[in-house]
Structures are given as structure tokens and as C-alpha cells.
Amino acid sequence: MNGPNLNLLGRREPDIYGQTSFDDYLPKLQAAYPDVQIDYFQSNHEGALIDKLQEVGFSYDGIILNAGAYTHTSVALHDCIRGIKTPVIEVHISNVHQREDFRHHSYLSPACKGVICGFGLDSYRLAVEALCNG
Numbered sequence: 001m002n003g004p005n006l007n008l009l010g011r012r013e014p015d016i017y018g019q020t021s022f023d024d025y026l027p028k029l030q031a032a033y034p035d036v037q038i039d040y041f042q043s044n045h046e047g048a049l050i051d052k053l054q055e056v057g058f059s060y061d062g063i064i065l066n067a068g069a070y071t072h073t074s075v076a077l078h079d080c081i082r083g084i085k086t087p088v089i090e091v092h093i094s095n096v097h098q099r100e101d102f103r104h105h106s107y108l109s110p111a112c113k114g115v116i117c118g119f120g121l122d123s124y125r126l127a128v129e130a131l132c133n134g
Helices: 022-032 046-056 068-072 075-083 122-132
Strands: 063-065 088-092 114-117
Touching: 022 122, 046 063, 046 075, 063 122, 088 122, 114 122
Parallel strands: 063 088, 088 114
Antiparallel strands: none
């Protein structure tokens, strides 16, 4: 699940986020895990992310969430993650701790099972690995 502006991957600040769109990356991720159903959702709207988390948060085995800038602002997403049963892994493409100070704090991390950041799109694969291996 991706949040705001991540629909622009491949075009937005490629020096930070790379040159591959998530639509191009997703089939590769799915092919690497043929026995795992990997669904995808992206929204630029906080409420839509919350609605989706609530929709799948009691039936999926795991959720990988890159909430983008909402990571640093959203108590509502934090509360939602706390309210669902499915474990959530927070993911970031860049190493947020090497960036602006405001990106160093996550409202989501305390509610998530774990955090992976700084490995480009491979951060998503690492999150799938973490969910598959418990």
C-alpha cells in the first residue's frame, strides 16, 4: 500500500526514488513470490488509506505500507494500524534518517511490526521476506 505522491515513482525526484515506477516493479515482486498473493493499492488521500487498511486489516496475512509524507503527520493512520489485527510493516524507499529533520520522526513506527528504509524499491521485497518468515 502506497501513500501520497508514490504514484509518481520513476518520474519524481529520481535521484532519491529511482527511475522505476511501482507499476513496473510490482510484476517483478509478484514473480519473485509466486506462492504469495500480493495486492496493490495507492492513494494520495489519507482517508482512502485508512478505509483500505480497515477493509483488509482483519483478513490479510500482512500489510506493507509506505505512507509517504503521512508517516510524519498522521495520528489517524497510527490509530488505524493499532486498531487492526494484520501486522503492518512500514517501508520507505529512501533512508529517511539521511534526509530533512522532519522526516526523522514517524507517527506510524510505534504501531507497526517493523520498519524498513533506505534500500530503494528493494525495501518492499525485504518487507515481503519479513512477513513470510514471521
